[in-house]
Amino acid sequence: MRHEGQQQVKIGVIGAGPAGLTAAYLLSGADVDVEVWEADPRYVGGISRTEVYKGFRFDIGGHRFFSKSKEVEDLWSQILPHDMLECERLSRIYYDGKFYSYPLDLAEVVGNLGKRQSLLTVASYFKAKLSTSSNPDNLEDWVTRKFGGRLYRMFFKSYTEKVWGMPCREISADWAAQRIKGLSLIKAARAALRPRRQTPRAGETGRSDVIKSLITSFRYPRHGPGMLWEAAAAAIQERGGRLHMGTRVQGLTRTSAGRWRVKLALADGSERFQEVDQLISSAPLGWLVRNLEPSLPAAALEAAAALRYRDFLTVALILKSTNSFPDNWLYIHEPKLRVGRIQNFSNWSPEMVPDPSMVCYGMEYFCSQTDQLWRSTDAELIRLATEELLSLGLAQEGEVVDGAVVRQPRAYPVYDDDYTDRRLIIRAALSEHCPGLHVVGRNGMHQYNNQDHSMMTAMLTARNILAGEQLYNVWQVNQDADYIESGAAGSAVASALDQVRASPSG
Ligand SMILES: Cc1cc2nc3c(=O)[nH]c(=O)nc-3n(C[C@H](O)[C@H](O)[C@H](O)COP(=O)(O)OP(=O)(O)OC[C@H]3O[C@@H](n4cnc5c(N)ncnc54)[C@H](O)[C@@H]3O)c2cc1C
Structure with a gap:
């Protein structure tokens, strides 16, 4: 890729997680000169890496490979054609000394709770459904109004408060709207009334007993998610891209010629500078804003400092x-x-x-x-x-x-009350003051993205760069992630990429 009458365009990528590697994979595949800097000295994959300890492999949280976007699923198949396993999901909730299958199994719920508690739970659900109160702005109200107070306390409150370290009343309802919007009790109940799966107890192997239609299935690389990202890194390098491990980006300066000068700290303690035409950053958004030269306006710096x-x-x-x-x-x-x-x-x-x-x-x-x-x-x-x-x-x-x-x-x-405003302020400042700087991914955009949405932001960014114009509004990705849990009840949702393409860029 070349600008008219110029040398080949050079793109720098901060971070070798799913977003950074996806962008580098697609751009190097289109013959673009790409350089990736990764702070970790050993692992690619970012939060989706696989750690190895004495031959035991483990994820940072188990990483399911599941997307409603065919493009993402196809990309995974392309990067790792022979090593993806098909897994049936089996997960349960431990509550009050008992295990509950998820998706919920009605007979099991009634068995665990007893008839009286079950009836009270159903009554609390219908009471919530009949409530006509206005739109909830916090998670507790959102879930209570959708599922009833009893189900909220059983299956949402304690775990969600562990995850976020704060009361559900202080968590924005946006989080629920994004993560559990499609979860419908009616769908779950309908699924539960189909033939029951035999939930195995600890000690049984159990997987062959499971009725597949009740289980969300997903793919998983046989050596964990890091295997896929190692394959992506290898492909990028085969295509001529360069990947520098143990190399932390410390600062970014926009030059008078409109390029980006990147300050790098190497693993041996030395420093180096490098210039690129455009930059893709998957580093945390707050960090990025604090380390830009010339500095962004004070409002953007304040917003960045407040991201949690x-x-x-x-x-x-x-x-x-x-x-x-x-x-x-x-x-x-x-x-x-x-x-x-x-x-x-x-x-x-x-x-x-x-x-x-x-x-x-x-x-x-x-x-x-x-x-x-x-x-x-x-x-x-x-x-x-x-x-x-x-x-x-x-x-x-x-x-x-x-x-x-x-x-x-x-x-x-963290999705607290002000995070959307802060993102808007930063987004506007980046768009006005930082041409040629693209933010992608989860922390890169301060958006609760799974791998697929982190990758989508990178896929669209790569297309924007190749087209030389803003064809896609990357900030629009993952405004609708209802497949994450509702897949259990078999909902089919249109490709998120198509939704983004249809919306005006900005
Ligand atoms: C507990 C948990 C469970 C999850 N489960 C799933 C799941 O089941 N399925 C799923 O699809 N997703 C899951 N995710 C989400 C998934 O991990 C992320 O969506 C994905 O890793 C985000 O990719 P990314 O490239 O945007 O960011 P990251 O994975 O954070 O990668 C960013 C990379 O940038 C590097 N970096 C940062 N700053 C610098 C710098 N200044 N210089 C150089 N390098 C830098 C980092 O070292 C890192 O390698 C889970 C996440 C968590 C926390």
């Missing part, structure tokens, strides 16, 4: 056991326990563990870097995770033989 994140840590526990629970993951709604979710990685792919007589559980803790939990030593965290696993009855004394801790800062962009 939620952090996350995984304690990978390694057990000598063949008696593992059958689910891919469990949601732990029990408020007395700190753990929020437990992954069983060998149920995602048997190749995630090097020895079939061992299992690896990802004990997931949602926290903030200021919390005592985050600052605990690895040994303390492994001890806590082991105690919590034992208290749930998911392991026997002496079975946990080893563990590893991975801390993930800025895992979740």
Whole structure:
């Protein structure tokens, strides 16, 4: 790709996560000169990487590959044609000492709750449906009005408050609208009335008992999500793109010639500068705005400084056991326990563990870097995770033989009351003052994106760059993510890419 009468256009990409690598993959495939800088010295894939500890592989949260966009699904197949497994989802909710299948199984709910509690739950649901109150602005009101107070307290409150570290009343209703909009109790109930699946108990292998139509299925690379991103990185380099690991971008200066001068900190402690024609950034939006020269207007700097994140840590526990629970993951709604979710990685792919007589559980803790939990030593965290696993009855004394801790800062962009206004201010400032700078991805746009939407922002950005004009409004991606949970009830939704294409850019 060349501008008229000029040398080949050079594009710099900050970050080798799904968004950065997707942009680099597509641009290098179109013969564009691409350079990618990744701060991590070892792993590509960003939050979607796969960590390896003594041959055990684990994700930063289990990563499902599922998209309503055929283009994204096709791209995954193209990047990793032979190594994607088809997985049936099996996950349950642990609440008040009992396990509940998800999608909900009505007979099981009634069995667990008893008839009286079940009737009260149904009554609270219909009471909420009959309510005529105005649009809710916080998560508690949004969920209560949609599902009733009892279901809210059973299946939303405790887990959601663990994830966000704040009361549901302080979480914007936008989050619910984006993440659980399509979840309909009627659809779930209808699905539940179809032939029942036999929910296996801990210790049973169970997967062949499962009636497939009730399960959301997804794809998963046999060595975890990092496998796909390693393949993307290799393809980019085969196409002539350059990937620099252990290279942190420290600052960006717009030159008088309208190019971007990038300050790089290398793994050996040295610094380097490099100039590119256009930049794609998947680094956190707040960081980006603070590190631009010339500086953006004060309102944008203030907005950037106020963007908040939620952090996350995984304690990978390694057990000598063949008696593992059958689910891919469990949601732990029990408020007395700190753990929020437990992954069983060998149920995602048997190749995630090097020895079939061992299992690896990802004990997931949602926290903030200021919390005592985050600052605990690895040994303390492994001890806590082991105690919590034992208290749930998911392991026997002496079975946990080893563990590893991975801390993930800025895992979740926080949707507080003002985040939309802040994004608008930053977006306007970038558009006015930073031509040739494109923001993509999850933290890059401060948008709660999964891999597919993170990739879509990059796909559209690559198309805009190749076309030399703003064909697509990248900020429009993922204003509608109802497939995430409603897929369980079999909803079909049109491609999000088509929606974005139809809307005017801006
Ligand atoms: C617990 C959890 C579970 C999830 N589960 C799923 C799932 O099941 N399915 C799914 O599709 N998605 C899932 N996601 C979302 C998925 O992880 C993200 O959508 C995706 O990784 C975002 O890609 P990205 O490229 O935008 O950002 P990131 O993955 O954050 O990658 C950004 C990269 O940029 C690098 N970087 C940042 N700053 C700099 C700098 N200054 N210089 C150089 N490099 C820099 C980082 O090191 C990182 O590698 C999950 C996320 C979490 C937290």
